[in-house]
Amino acid sequence: xxxxxxxxxxxxxxxxxxxxxxxxxxxxxxxxEAKVTSRHGVGEISRLGxxxxxxxxxxxxxxxxxxxxxxxxxxxxxxSVIQGNVDALRGWGGxxxxxxxxxxxxxxxxxxxxxxxREMKKEAVKVEKExVKVEKExxxxxxxxxxxxxxxxxxPKAKKSES
Numbered sequence: 001x002x003x004x005x006x007x008x009x010x011x012x013x014x015x016x017x018x019x020x021x022x023x024x025x026x027x028x029x030x031x032x033e034a035k036v037t038s039r040h041g042v043g044e045i046s047r048l049g050x051x052x053x054x055x056x057x058x059x060x061x062x063x064x065x066x067x068x069x070x071x072x073x074x075x076x077x078x079x080s081v082i083q084g085n086v087d088a089l090r091g092w093g094g095x096x097x098x099x100x101x102x103x104x105x106x107x108x109x110x111x112x113x114x115x116x117x118r119e120m121k122k123e124a125v126k127v128e129k130e131x132v133k134v135e136k137e138x139x140x141x142x143x144x145x146x147x148x149x150x151x152x153x154x155x156p157k158a159k160k161s162e163s
Contacts, residue, residue, distance in 0.1 A: 031093075034052045035085060049075060050075040053079060056086050061090075
């Protein structure tokens with residue numbers, strides 16, 4: 001008998017707390033209608049379709065789930081990708097989708113920037129302390145060098161005796 005089973009009952013796993021989902025803003029206005037072209041006789045006719053194809057959603061950077069939540073009609077049988085439909089989806093829903101993602105990303109970047117700023121301040125303090133230490137060492141070495149020069153110049157040179 002495994003540790004998860006007790007007398008014919010299975011213990012339920014406790015779900016880990018989930019992070020809150022980013023709020024997705026629905027675009028304003030009605031969802032655009034998909035247009036398809038079909039050949040009749042000599043020319044092509046453009047008409048309204050049942051919905052957008054998966055390729056058109058991918059071209060507009062929308063997930064099928066998000067598009068469905070927003071009320072965009074999908075036609076999973078269609079395989080064609082019409083650039084006008086992709087442009088219509090981008091114009092209608094692309095801004096809202098990017099805005100919701102961008103807000104979350106901006107918040108992350110601001111937090112990272114603050115963290116880097118704090119680390120830079122700490123490093124600046126360390127560097128300043130090191131500069132003061134090096135300046136003291138340099139002043140000490142300069143003072144020693146000056147004393148040595150004074151000692152050498154202060155000693156009278158022995159005069160050569162005239163013979």
